[in-house]
Amino acid sequence: MTSKTKPGHEPGRVETIDQVVIRFAGDSGDGMQVTGDRFTDESALFGNDLSTLPNYPAEIRAPAGTLAGVSAFQIHISDHEILTPGDAPNVLVAMNPAALRANIDDLPTGGTLVVNVDSFDERALAKAGYETDPLKDSSLSAFRVYEIPMTSLTLESCKPTGAKPRDAERSKNFFALGLLSWLYHRPILDTERWIAQRYARTPIVVQANTLAFRAGYNFGETAEIFESSYEIAPAEHLPGTYTNVTGNTALAWGLLAASQLAKLPLFLGSYPITPASDILHELSKHKNFGVRTLQAEDEIAGIGAALGAAFGGALGVTTTSGPGIDLKAETVGLAVSLELPLLIVDIQRGGPSTGLPTKTEQSDLLHAMFGRHGEAPVPIVAAKTPSHCFDAAIEAARIALKYRTPVYLLSDGYLANGSEPWRLPDVESLPDISVEFATEPNATDAAGQPAFWPYVRDPESLARPWAIPGTPGLEHRIGGLEKQDGIGTVSYEPANHETMVQIRAAKIAGIAKDLPAVEADDPSGNARVLLLGWGSTYAAITAGVKRVRKLGKPVAQVHLVHLNPFPPNLGEVLRSYEAVLVPESNLGHLTRLVRSDFLVDAKVLSRVQGSPFRVGEVEQAILQEIERLEESAP
Amino acid sequence: MTDVAVPTTSRKDWASDQEVRWCPGCGDYTILSAVQLLLPELGVRRENTVFISGIGCAARLPYYMNTYGMHSIHGRAPAIATGLAVTRPDLDVWVVTGDGDSMSIGGNHLIHALRRNVKLTILMFNNQIYGLTKGQYSPTSEVGKITKSTPFGSLDTPFNPVSLALGAEATFVARTHDLDRKHMIETFRRAHDHPGASFVEVYQNCNVFNDGAFEAITGKEHRADMLIPLEHGQPIRFGADGEHGVASDGQGRLRLVEVADVGEEKLVVHDEQRINPSLAFSLSRLATGPHEPTPIGVFRAVERPDYGSLVDQQLLEAQTRKGPGDLSSLLRSGATWTYD
Numbered sequence: 007m008t009s010k011t012k013p014g015h016e017p018g019r020v021e022t023i024d025q026v027v028i029r030f031a032g033d034s035g036d037g038m039q040v041t042g043d044r045f046t047d048e049s050a051l052f053g054n055d056l057s058t059l060p061n062y063p064a065e066i067r068a069p070a071g072t073l074a075g076v077s078a079f080q081i082h083i084s085d086h087e088i089l090t091p092g093d094a095p096n097v098l099v100a101m102n103p104a105a106l107r108a109n110i111d112d113l114p115t116g117g118t119l120v121v122n123v124d125s126f127d128e129r130a131l132a133k134a135g136y137e138t139d140p141l142k143d144s145s146l147s148a149f150r151v152y153e154i155p156m157t158s159l160t161l162e163s164c165k166p167t168g169a170k171p172r173d174a175e176r177s178k179n180f181f182a183l184g185l186l187s188w189l190y191h192r193p194i195l196d197t198e199r200w201i202a203q204r205y206a207r208t209p210i211v212v213q214a215n216t217l218a219f220r221a222g223y224n225f226g227e228t229a230e231i232f233e234s235s236y237e238i239a240p241a242e243h244l245p246g247t248y249t250n251v252t253g254n255t256a257l258a259w260g261l262l263a264a265s266q267l268a269k270l271p272l273f274l275g276s277y278p279i280t281p282a283s284d285i286l287h288e289l290s291k292h293k294n295f296g297v298r299t300l301q302a303e304d305e306i307a308g309i310g311a312a313l314g315a316a317f318g319g320a321l322g323v324t325t326t327s328g329p330g331i332d333l334k335a336e337t338v339g340l341a342v343s344l345e346l347p348l349l350i351v352d353i354q355r356g357g358p359s360t361g362l363p364t365k366t367e368q369s370d371l372l373h374a375m376f377g378r379h380g381e382a383p384v385p386i387v388a389a390k391t392p393s394h395c396f397d398a399a400i401e402a403a404r405i406a407l408k409y410r411t412p413v414y415l416l417s418d419g420y421l422a423n424g425s426e427p428w429r430l431p432d433v434e435s436l437p438d439i440s441v442e443f444a445t446e447p448n449a450t451d452a453a454g455q456p457a458f459w460p461y462v463r464d465p466e467s468l469a470r471p472w473a474i475p476g477t478p479g480l481e482h483r484i485g486g487l488e489k490q491d492g493i494g495t496v497s498y499e500p501a502n503h504e505t506m507v508q509i510r511a512a513k514i515a516g517i518a519k520d521l522p523a524v525e526a527d528d529p530s531g532n533a534r535v536l537l538l539g540w541g542s543t544y545a546a547i548t549a550g551v552k553r554v555r556k557l558g559k560p561v562a563q564v565h566l567v568h569l570n571p572f573p574p575n576l577g578e579v580l581r582s583y584e585a586v587l588v589p590e591s592n593l594g595h596l597t598r599l600v601r602s603d604f605l606v607d608a609k610v611l612s613r614v615q616g617s618p619f620r621v622g623e624v625e626q627a628i629l630q631e632i633e634r635l636e637e638s639a640p
Numbered sequence: 641m642t643d644v645a646v647p648t649t650s651r652k653d654w655a656s657d658q659e660v661r662w663c664p665g666c667g668d669y670t671i672l673s674a675v676q677l678l679l680p681e682l683g684v685r686r687e688n689t690v691f692i693s694g695i696g697c698a699a700r701l702p703y704y705m706n707t708y709g710m711h712s713i714h715g716r717a718p719a720i721a722t723g724l725a726v727t728r729p730d731l732d733v734w735v736v737t738g739d740g741d742s743m744s745i746g747g748n749h750l751i752h753a754l755r756r757n758v759k760l761t762i763l764m765f766n767n768q769i770y771g772l773t774k775g776q777y778s779p780t781s782e783v784g785k786i787t788k789s790t791p792f793g794s795l796d797t798p799f800n801p802v803s804l805a806l807g808a809e810a811t812f813v814a815r816t817h818d819l820d821r822k823h824m825i826e827t828f829r830r831a832h833d834h835p836g837a838s839f840v841e842v843y844q845n846c847n848v849f850n851d852g853a854f855e856a857i858t859g860k861e862h863r864a865d866m867l868i869p870l871e872h873g874q875p876i877r878f879g880a881d882g883e884h885g886v887a888s889d890g891q892g893r894l895r896l897v898e899v900a901d902v903g904e905e906k907l908v909v910h911d912e913q914r915i916n917p918s919l920a921f922s923l924s925r926l927a928t929g930p931h932e933p934t935p936i937g938v939f940r941a942v943e944r945p946d947y948g949s950l951v952d953q954q955l956l957e958a959q960t961r962k963g964p965g966d967l968s969s970l971l972r973s974g975a976t977w978t979y980d
Contacts, residue, residue: 047975050975050977051975051977053977053979196975243979244979245979245980246978246979247972247976247977247978248976248977248978248979249971249972249974249975249976249977250974250975251974259967259970259971262965262967262970263967266965266967271727273723273726273727275719275723292958292965292970293954293955293957293958293959294955294958294959294961294962294963294964294965295964295965295970296955296959296964296965298726298727298951298955300722300723300726302719302752303719303748303749303752304748306716306719306749307716307719307722307748307749307752310712310716310719310720310722310723310749311719311720311722311723311726312723313720313723314692314710314719314720314721314722314723314724314725314727315723315724315726315727316723317710317720317723317724318723318724318727318728318731319727319728320723320727322723336713337713337716340712340713344710430971430972430976431971433967433968433971451657475687475688475689475690475708475724475728475731476687476688476728476730476731477687478685478686478687479687480687481686481687481706481707481708482708482709483656483702483703483705483708483709483710483711484709484710484711485702485703485709485710485711485712486695486711486712486713487711495658496658496703
């Protein structure tokens with residue numbers, strides 16, 4: 007955070023800064039996610055670039071005031087392009103002692119700490135595990151601490167509403183939002199409009215939240231507790247219309263787009279699971295797009311119904327996370343055998359088993375790649391940023407439809423719930439991904455009559471015809487038993503099985519011909535180290551690479567969207583660098599794949615802490631790698 | 641749905657060119673033939689007919705039908721068929737399953753398809769044994785069954801499939817058996833014509849691993865005294881001269897009676913359309929297994945909107961209210977801002 011003082015502004019000093027990272031932290035019931043979302047929208051409308059990271063417990067209402075119940079929302083805003091929600095906050099807003107204790111270690115020396123001092127009573131301190139009040143001992147002396155009686159000021163401001171104190175107290179998150187909105191010069195009218203709409207059904211809540219919000223704003227302005235307030239100029243942007251979008255929303259919209267671009271009705275079979283459920287929620291809202299959503303009895307039924315819909319000519323999709331992926335594996339294998347289009351969307355979370363339901367991880371890649379019995383190759387597409395989930399959904403659908411295959415679309419908890427400003431695409435410019443159903447016989451039977459053979463393939467794509475029920479003359483049976491090449495009847499013949507195994511492998515491998523070649527981002531052309539990534543590490547890797555380049559050291563970067571098959575020239579690109587470093591939120595999934603496919607000595611940089619990589623970690627790892635090369639052979 | 645008259649077909653039009661490969665003497669042959677004899681009578685088109693199955697001996701049936709078909713994975717046919725039926729209300733979707741497929745590994749999908757009332761015709765071939773895996777006991781096998789996996793006798797209480805379906809809120813539940821083609825055809829016809837999920841339990845003989853399991857009630861010489869035909873609106877009676885009947889014991893239970901002892905007016909009159917399923921359920925509990933007089937026919941046939949049409953209604957309402965989906969407006973439905 008760099009700053010310069012602009013004198014003469016009344017009533018307080020105004021400083022202009024280029025970026026700030028703010029973390030709102032409180033109890034699960036304190037409304038921190040709403041506060042963060044509103045601050046995000048205010049900043050987006052103001053024109054800052056931004057990136058967000060919600061962080062909430064798996065329990066809906068963990069015991070109030072405990073460390074387990076702390077919910078936080080981090081937002082990074084700036085006057086220039088940024089990619090990550092920030093390694094560490096500059097400002098921590100702690101609504102209670104537990105929120106302070108759970109987050110204070112992340113606040114660097116000199117950081118700003120805003121606390122709701124009203125919540126620091128003996129009971130709350132004990133619940134958070136404090137033996138003495140940290141506001142009264144010297145433990146917070148490294149920070150700029152602002153103790154603000156948010157609860158009592160909120161209660162005071164809400165008096166005109168006549169709301170009971172217990173109810174009025176719940177507006178204290180809007181007090182905090184108002185205060186931070188003043189501190190960072192956020193536009194506030196939109197939030198007031200939002201409050202009026204969001205709580206329209208209970209006018210007393212609209213009134214209380216609005217009063218608390220204004221009270222917070224006015225408190226900042228008049229109390230003169232803060233030495234200055236801060237301005238962050240709008241970032242420069244490419245021309246266009248923008249909206250702020252989370253990964254799950256973008257992914258749901260991408261599926262709706264894919265349905266329109268393919269001219270096929272969308273069918274979603276899904277079972278509720280964190281952090282994927284929001285896609286089911288979002289699609290369920292848009293029935294006017296002709297989307298049918300089935301909340302299935304279990305994960306298996308979700309994918310089964312999607313596959314049944316695909317047999318009937320729909321764009322069949324199932325959405326889930328780790329535990330659901332395990333359960334769906336058998337049906338994915340059936341889809342490989344049937345050769346029908348199907349999307350399996352995996353919003354990855356920490357595993358194994360129930361693991362860390364609300365925390366992010368990238369540890370399902372090898373499952374997507376290999377997690378089926380038999381030789382059952384499946385294409386894999388991975389989204390790299392929240393807004394990219396939109397494009398990734400369309401691309402996954404394109405591959406599924408063209409090649410008549412199940413396709414894994416990988417996102418993760420960080421992308422799913424994180425948000426970023428998105429420059430909206432021109433709908434007219436989106437690709438046509440429509441395919442044709444078979445309508446005519448494609449073979450001749452033994453009696454010389456026209457016949458339909460379900461496994462006669464397109465010579466280019468090796469895709470088989472998609473003949474949907476209702477088409478006269480093309481009646482046929484498909485199934486999980488091995489099929490005779492071409493005619494598609496059940497076959498146990500050994501040589502035919504090998505032929506079919508080879509064809510299915512060749513079909514998926516052949517998709518590479520249809521993918522753009524990889525081009526390493528290597529502006530100087532002198533880099534010796536290549537950073538290879540996939541999925542949500544894009545933000546941290548890209549930011550880390552930029553920092554290293556700012557230090558005058560060249561480094562190259564490749565970020566993959568297609569993980570199976572890989573882009574056609576990937577091996578060549580990897581082999582042209584002396585070192586390949588792969589930051590992954592796992593123990594080395596992509597690393598293993600490229601090592602085995604290309605015999606390159608790729609090294610993993612692992613982080614499996616349920617949170618995204620920090621830019622500093624990536625930067626340090628790159629510098630170490632560069633140094634190692636320089637030492638061994640300058 | 642079409643102006644062109646449905647072409648007249650015969651049984652052979654509905655048979656695929658695949659050789660039928662069940663064991664010689666298997667009850668599945670007569671069930672297949674009943675299905676193939678019925679379809680030409682239904683006034684439906686081959687291309688609009690789909691058979692979906694899971695795994696097991698029964699599950700091979702789709703390969704023998706000259707229609708669209710899918711031989712899927714163990715237990716999942718009702719789930720797969722749900723996706724198809726909900727997106728393609730123009731199709732006739734049949735599910736062919738067995739007692740292991742539908743009552744064991746796929747139990748969850750069966751009960752939920754019934755509960756949702758998805759427009760499916762589900763034929764469950766019950767032979768009380770696992771055939772394709774060569775003779776282990778099944779969830780409908782009687783307690784004490786000696787099989788390869790239960791050399792000292794099976795321990796677990798079996799499901800009563802009709803009771804299970806009724807408990808799962810099924811709107812159509814029937815039972816028939818593989819030795820009475822006419823009864824099968826009529827029962828399948830009723831199941832097909834039912835506007836929602838229909839469930840038919842077919843007692844089916846596995847002559848290799850469980851031969852004669854139903855002989856005591858379905859054998860020609862036993863039928864009159866051991867099968868209780870259910871006819872809507874008729875007093876429930878059976879026997880060569882209708883001399884036996886079913887009456888209420890006044891305590892909420894049904895019991896078998898001699899008509900001469902109690903008088904015809906005391907017999908229970910079958911009402912398959914009764915919304916309350918307790919009569920149908922009581923009838924399903926009359927016999928504890930296929931060794932006592934057992935009701936066959938339609939236990940329950942009530943109307944409730946099918947799931948697919950409710951889904952379509954919501955789509956239509958949304959389109960009427962909001963107009964057809966417009967992608968560009970959707971992307972701009974949140975807060976937006978523009979830079980020049």
